[in-house]
Amino acid sequence: MTLRAAIVGASGYAGGELLRLLLGHPEAEPVSVISRSQAGQPVATVHAHLARLTDLVFLEALSENDPEPDVVFLAGAHGFAMEAAPPLLDRGIPVVDLSADFRLKDRSSFERHYGTAPPAFARQGEFVYGLPELFRERIRGSRAVASPGCFATAAILAMAPLWKSALVAPEVPVSVFSVTGSSGAGVMPSPTTHHPRRAGAFFAYGLNGHRHLPEIEESLSSVGPPAAGRLVFQTHSAPLVRGIFTTAIVPLTRPVETAELRGLYEDAYGKEFFIRLVDGSPDVGAVRGTNFADVGVAGGGGVARVFTALDNLVKGAAGQAIQAMNIMFGLPETSGLKLTGVFP
Structure with missing residues (x-):
């Protein structure tokens, strides 16, 4: 079975990397790409390097009328996931958040660095810090991952x-x-x-x-x-x-x-x-x-x-998020991520 993935915030750099990596993933595929600022535009108008590799068009929002994705990546600005994640989790849809919204356990620390914690901070306990090399067993079977900075x-x-x-x-x-x-x-x-x-x-x-x-x-x-x-x-x-x-x-x-x-x-x-x-x-x-x-x-x-x-955009963002997704769903951890570097 191929995992159906949605990317919210897909027009940014991290969102673009998620899309690039998922297009080459043997066991997952991007089915919805969300960008309020680019809604209605083909992906290649923003991510020219992905031209001919996908026919996806940016949507303004996830539609409840479409088949539910198996996993949603949240790659929006800080603060967005606090609004977007709880409804998805309530619908039983696993979430991998690339922002800082759910990384910190301590409320006072969060408020010192990000301002007053919104009510959704109470959901923080549902999120696992997604650094696989340290917290692999916590990620395995989790339904909500906060991908590290x-x-x-x-x-x-x-x-x-x-x-x-x-x-x-x-x-x-x-x-x-x-x-x-x-x-x-x-x-x-x-x-x-x-x-x-x-x-x-x-x-x-x-x-x-x-x-x-x-x-x-x-x-x-x-x-x-x-x-x-x-x-x-x-x-x-x-x-x-x-x-x-x-x-x-x-x-x-x-x-x-x-x-x-x-x-x-x-x-x-x-x-x-x-x-x-x-x-x-x-x-x-x-x-x-x-x-x-x-x-x-x-x-x-x-x-x-x-x-x-x-x-910073791969192991520091999109690649690590997909690594966590692989662990969450019991896929080979390296699936879609055996990427060669470019030299010189």
């Missing part, structure tokens, strides 16, 4: 094996330096994503805190000691279109050489298809267009340096 994915994958160990020095700040490309800002242009400003520019942003920090703290705390208040997290914009590169500087309780660190990460990720351990530093160019996260480690002295590179 791109920065959060890179940072959590970088630090989780250490956080589970007894090697992280207590009460010492952990520095996390993350860099992203312009596509992470979404399809709507802004002064900082406008090409004349962005091309050739490299700058820090989110100086008063980034919304993905509480995701990182909650996830690490669920696999090890409390992480709240332990992380110094700084994001940067680079002259890239796709890609996230994260460096975590983790103080340790004792000196650890690179070989020992490598062994720790081999134990954690050696059987994970979508995590590739590399010698030295990973490179965002090697993961572009793929669902891989490449991880490198360096020891020596009392500090571990861990590096993660991933594509």
Whole structure:
């Protein structure tokens, strides 16, 4: 049986990636693509790279008169899923939400970063945080998944094996330096994503805190000691279109050489298809267009340096959401996601 998938918010970058990946999925197909701003337009008018691959036309909304989809991906702006998800779940339709609406468990943390929580926040307990490499068994059989943020994915994958160990020095700040490309800002242009400003520019942003920090703290705390208040997290914009590169500087309780660190990460990720351990530093160019996260480690002295590179629109968004869908429905986890990168 082929899964029927609907994409709400299909005209954005993440929505376009969902459509691209589902068009090549052997056991799922996109049957409805929703975009209020592009309703009535063929998909190829927005996603020219998908011309001749689909005849779908953007719809204004899901119709209750059409056959129900087996799964709905919500790829709209933050706040939209709070309205859209509850009615779908009440109809028994599984949901994978790519926004931040249902990622955080703690209400005070949500309100600190996103404003007053609407009544639908009460449904948060139905959602599983969709990072498969850490929470696969929770995702399996779930009917509602909150897909992680791109920065959060890179940072959590970088630090989780250490956080589970007894090697992280207590009460010492952990520095996390993350860099992203312009596509992470979404399809709507802004002064900082406008090409004349962005091309050739490299700058820090989110100086008063980034919304993905509480995701990182909650996830690490669920696999090890409390992480709240332990992380110094700084994001940067680079002259890239796709890609996230994260460096975590983790103080340790004792000196650890690179070989020992490598062994720790081999134990954690050696059987994970979508995590590739590399010698030295990973490179965002090697993961572009793929669902891989490449991880490198360096020891020596009392500090571990861990590096993660991933594509913010694939492993950081659409690919990871489809990976979660595969797990939810008992499909092979790699189905539709064995994507080759493009080089050079």
